[in-house]
Amino acid sequence: MSGRKDHELEGVTLLGNKNTMYTFDYNFDVLERFTNKHIDNDYFVKFNCPEFTSLCPKTGQPDFATIYISYVPDQYLVESKSLKLYLFSFRNHGDFHEDCVNIIMKDLIKLLDPKYIEVWGKFTPRGGISIDPYCNYGKQGTKWEEIAYKRLCYHDMYPEKIDNR
Amino acid sequence: MSGRKDHELEGVTLLGNKNTMYTFDYNFDVLERFTNKHIDNDYFVKFNCPEFTSLCPKTGQPDFATIYISYVPDQYLVESKSLKLYLFSFRNHGDFHEDCVNIIMKDLIKLLDPKYIEVWGKFTPRGGISIDPYCNYGKQGTKWEEIAYKRLCYHDMYPEKIDNR
Amino acid sequence: MSGRKDHELEGVTLLGNKNTMYTFDYNFDVLERFTNKHIDNDYFVKFNCPEFTSLCPKTGQPDFATIYISYVPDQYLVESKSLKLYLFSFRNHGDFHEDCVNIIMKDLIKLLDPKYIEVWGKFTPRGGISIDPYCNYGKQGTKWEEIAYKRLCYHDMYPEKIDNR
Amino acid sequence: MSGRKDHELEGVTLLGNKNTMYTFDYNFDVLERFTNKHIDNDYFVKFNCPEFTSLCPKTGQPDFATIYISYVPDQYLVESKSLKLYLFSFRNHGDFHEDCVNIIMKDLIKLLDPKYIEVWGKFTPRGGISIDPYCNYGKQGTKWEEIAYKRLCYHDMYPEKIDNR
Amino acid sequence: MSGRKDHELEGVTLLGNKNTMYTFDYNFDVLERFTNKHIDNDYFVKFNCPEFTSLCPKTGQPDFATIYISYVPDQYLVESKSLKLYLFSFRNHGDFHEDCVNIIMKDLIKLLDPKYIEVWGKFTPRGGISIDPYCNYGKQGTKWEEIAYKRLCYHDMYPEKIDNR
Amino acid sequence: MSGRKDHELEGVTLLGNKNTMYTFDYNFDVLERFTNKHIDNDYFVKFNCPEFTSLCPKTGQPDFATIYISYVPDQYLVESKSLKLYLFSFRNHGDFHEDCVNIIMKDLIKLLDPKYIEVWGKFTPRGGISIDPYCNYGKQGTKWEEIAYKRLCYHDMYPEKIDNR
Amino acid sequence: MSGRKDHELEGVTLLGNKNTMYTFDYNFDVLERFTNKHIDNDYFVKFNCPEFTSLCPKTGQPDFATIYISYVPDQYLVESKSLKLYLFSFRNHGDFHEDCVNIIMKDLIKLLDPKYIEVWGKFTPRGGISIDPYCNYGKQGTKWEEIAYKRLCYHDMYPEKIDNR
Amino acid sequence: MSGRKDHELEGVTLLGNKNTMYTFDYNFDVLERFTNKHIDNDYFVKFNCPEFTSLCPKTGQPDFATIYISYVPDQYLVESKSLKLYLFSFRNHGDFHEDCVNIIMKDLIKLLDPKYIEVWGKFTPRGGISIDPYCNYGKQGTKWEEIAYKRLCYHDMYPEKIDNR
Amino acid sequence: MSGRKDHELEGVTLLGNKNTMYTFDYNFDVLERFTNKHIDNDYFVKFNCPEFTSLCPKTGQPDFATIYISYVPDQYLVESKSLKLYLFSFRNHGDFHEDCVNIIMKDLIKLLDPKYIEVWGKFTPRGGISIDPYCNYGKQGTKWEEIAYKRLCYHDMYPEKIDNR
Amino acid sequence: MSGRKDHELEGVTLLGNKNTMYTFDYNFDVLERFTNKHIDNDYFVKFNCPEFTSLCPKTGQPDFATIYISYVPDQYLVESKSLKLYLFSFRNHGDFHEDCVNIIMKDLIKLLDPKYIEVWGKFTPRGGISIDPYCNYGKQGTKWEEIAYKRLCYHDMYPEKIDNR
């Protein structure tokens, strides 16, 4: 089989691992990264995560969301199974929707030091209203700082149709 | 449970409150706000509100709309249950669609002093025609004043397909 | 202009009437009917009513629904503007979803004495769950009594996809 | 070119005719028929007609609908251009939705003497409510009389989603 | 406000209650019921529940599903907030998809003694495959026993399109 | 009832008027306007008009379209019922699709002297092809002249999927 | 490679053949069949054919359709590439829509002697109206004769939404 | 954690197993089953499998399909990870679409001895035509034999819209 | 009838013409144009053409596409029936998809000398892959030369979802 | 037949070739190109490829994706059948999603030396999360270098809705 060699999978310990522990307390440490083999070429990677759930910080009631994470890697890529486990660790975490989305972005910046990243949460409604926070970031001192600003300026000018059905 | 602490929920009195009074007369005062913990980072928050209803100022007939509110917070975030109660307070209010959308925006500016805000109302048809007003605002003296202008310029260049069915 | 003559519009007082009063207290009396000119031929008439709103009997909070009404007329047809006013009259009425749907059906039976009728309410979610009650009726002593039973037996075997977005 | 021969097109005078007159007064006589070459084999023919418009008998306001016509031919098929002209002739005709649908069916029975026919009108909303009448017919003394009854019994158990947008 | 009176809300303790405790361990006891006011008339009530989550009994990994519950009440209706809390109580429960769906149905039979009930779970994919169990029940000695059998026979003959995107 | 007062409805004579005459000959004069109460704040108003019909100038055959009108008001807003009557007045008007769309825009400029306006017509197919003209305008000597140019430049880069079904 | 052996592909000459001749004159002879290996078990095979085109017998203008063919094989299956070539052979054939659909069915009966077959053509509109003929057949003296009758009786009770856009 | 106990997971060796071998040669033996805990209650289980791929027996070219499998268990349920591995084993298998679907059904009958089972394959097009075979089975001597026959009779009367885009 | 006068229809000979000849050999000459009455105002006209078919230059097999043509007229507009005939003339023309789209654009430039034009072809798949070429043009020495460049730069950044079903 | 001549098809050896070998080991050499006849005119060509499959480099499990390739040709166009064979050659190739997308782009740059190219992979989910990498390239020293940068900056600001169902 051609493709990635074993030594190019260094640091990837969770993928295909049978003994995975699912922790439901917020846990940054579960995140893993591997080497970007295409650093000559800026590109985007998007994760679609429709199985996010956390708790309301005031009532303790579960909340549900789809989280879209999109980033331009520098030296590292996030391993997707570790990202799954990290998102699962919000299961018993109590925070407002706006907080969750900012925390996820900041943790991935810490892990990956990416050129650019954005996180968009689309939550199911409570009391007939749903909330969709969006945050982004570009590495300071690079052109991506300006791009982040531009993407924020033109964010979501066509809100999707929502009728709660 | 990790996440927002009690003192970070100050000012939030309606969320989870059993004795909520539903007032159906226009009422600015029901709105509540809480502190933005991520002021280092400009970001968007969108509210999808498909259960808006008001009255026609001339015929007294009920009108129905989905209201999309999107803003960039400065110091404050609007609490979503209070927003719900505020929108319910238009239930017996008589105004043209264009007026309602402007009023909602101006009230939220008064409450939040946001960096940026926009409000888009999509109403159901009367006489075979439906009306969708959109207004926005950027804080004067900040870059968001210019962004508001640009977003207005490029507003809704792809109108959604409407066939009244 | 060919078509219905004035004397065939007897009893229709609200349609095109400028002085329509919109009452928001439950009111059976606003309903009007006119003569069915095709009694030789059983047929269905369906009303799609996406602008229904009532109140929760316990919390007083507004509820929203689309109501689908389908019936086989005998001597009478319900006039659609009067039906609109009748449905508006639930605006300040407090009842469970299951009750509203049954009340609407029973009122229309009283007005029209139809051969067959069914009412399906599809409400927006509260707490992440939405409720869709469905009731029907066939005139006793006619074949439509049996048809009502059969339609109930095979009701909604393909529930529509609901994701609250 | 293989296929229908000229003598098999007898009675078809409007198709491809440059001098077509468009009459907007209700006119049964414009309808044309041609011979069914497959009478050994019962089959359905459906016409989708999304450009129907008539007038309200009380207010004179235009109404708009999609009309679906489906029939099982006996000796004759209706020619589609003549059907178009016939439907155009309702343009200045004032009648309730329920009346239009029944009239169309009865006229086609007169023209074609079909084994079976059904007509379903789906109108755009007035006052937030839309009306969809459906009627059908099976030739007396044939099995299609019973089929018409069964199709009516199980008509439209899954009403399409309507939100007026 | 017309509609349900206080004494008709007996047994409803959770709806609008500020002190709701969210338990995430499987708990039948949280379910509440209230009186059916329309026992003269068989009808369906459907609950759409897109926020269901449980655990895999072997790996401990979270699973996600939309649960559709549809029933014909006899003397009782299930109160929707209590149903929400009951479904939340599966959050830390480990069972196969097929087991969850059967357990939910049996618990609601115990609570409501309904004439008929069915439960359909539609789970998100694991390993590229998703599982959708469906079970139903009709009260023995009534016509609904036969109806349950017929509905099972004709269950889901048009599987929805699934492409995992 | 809070909201627009009677003196703020000056010039609105058709809305809620029982004696509305529906004229089907092209008629500019039926258009009415009212005062914009939010002139401090540029905003968009869109009208979705799916019930437009006119005649082919060569064959006299009816044409059908959905018309989308979007504008930024200056001193005046167009009243929606008068807009409906104006669009109805094209019912017996014979012009090419490209002409109709330009005429509608120019008439609304005459009525409203808006800062910006655009009109997009989407017609049903003839001979397997459908035509969608789009025109726009920005008031000379204002920034909206430049915006009109930019919106035209980037018009409709994602044509909607059309398959004539 | 496991699966069909060479001798089980007898009669299949066109599949994978480089020298395929595309004939655009109606041609029954291009059809090929191969042996059904599962005759112990009645089952359906459906072909979706969205690239059908023929000519109008009166005007010579091209018509376009999607053809759905569904059958229950007896001894033979139709080979799909030969079916493609057969359908291409209608490219210069002039016939009414109703004729084409019947001819296709009769040709496949001649080729396959199937237990059951049905053909549904869905054509694009001409003059605002589209035509969808449907015919079917069950082998005489078998239970499929009765099934064909039942499928015809309950054919297309939910016509798809058509708006010509 | 409540739910299935370890002894109730007997025979489940692949789920959560880190050392899974992916074999791409047709392999019945990889299938695993576990005990049905709800044998008192007939119910359906459906598997949605959009990642099926096999080879053309004549050209060796890959084919792609979504496979829908639906069954009523008797004593056993198929474990979903083993089903995934079984379907993967068709990756290098050369057979016609009609054969694959029948083979999958027969293998699952051998594994599970179910009361009822059906398999529907929906393949992507080759040469503009796509093929969707469907087969089913009911256990002889039980009522499910008759149900299988009825489900086959009424199979797919509403073919999904296919336009190859 | 108000609208375009006869002398304003000069050059339009095919529209409504009974003796139209359908030629299926590539033919530029069939194209007709008429005068643009709104030259004071740049605007777009789009043609949606879902009935395009040509031949593969190597295999002779038919290809199918939807062609979207959008242009800004200068002195002339293309008449739609002549455009239909022109597109029909590709029916027996053998060329790659990329060639067809460029040829159509160049022919329309020759006919209309437009300010701007673009042509987008979306073809049905062959061998599991579909091809969508897009070309555009702006008149040299005008601002539309630069606009054409910009529209090409930002072309199709959101490719539509294609799954070949 | 008008269109491409034989000498203009030079280098095209696989299209219509009966003896095509399907290799499932990564193979750049199978790619073929032909001459661009429209080099005077920059234009886009997009390939929609929904049948991509590769292997996970760590677990060996198959992955599935739709690949969208869009490029602006210089001297050469890629022949679509050879592109199909090239993509098939990833069938037994083990690499991360991010790697596959970059490799495809670099290989096509090597083959075509295009002015611009982009590749977007949309993979099906593993563990509830799906990954969509996107990379692009503009030829150095041309304006397309800058365009590539701009397209990357504004990439995918409207992520498609993903719910794994």
Ligand SMILES: [Ca+2]
């Ligand atoms: Ca929705």
Ligand SMILES: [Ca+2]
């Ligand atoms: Ca429509």
Ligand SMILES: [Ca+2]
């Ligand atoms: Ca609508």
Ligand SMILES: [Ca+2]
């Ligand atoms: Ca709609």
Ligand SMILES: [Ca+2]
């Ligand atoms: Ca939803």
Ligand SMILES: [Ca+2]
């Ligand atoms: Ca939804």
Ligand SMILES: [Ca+2]
């Ligand atoms: Ca809606």
Ligand SMILES: [Ca+2]
């Ligand atoms: Ca999917």
Ligand SMILES: [Ca+2]
């Ligand atoms: Ca299509």
Ligand SMILES: [Ca+2]
């Ligand atoms: Ca269409």
Ligand SMILES: [Ca+2]
């Ligand atoms: Ca359509």
Ligand SMILES: [Ca+2]
């Ligand atoms: Ca499609």
Ligand SMILES: [Ca+2]
């Ligand atoms: Ca597709």
Ligand SMILES: [Ca+2]
């Ligand atoms: Ca598709």
Ligand SMILES: [Ca+2]
């Ligand atoms: Ca999805």
Ligand SMILES: [Ca+2]
């Ligand atoms: Ca999906």
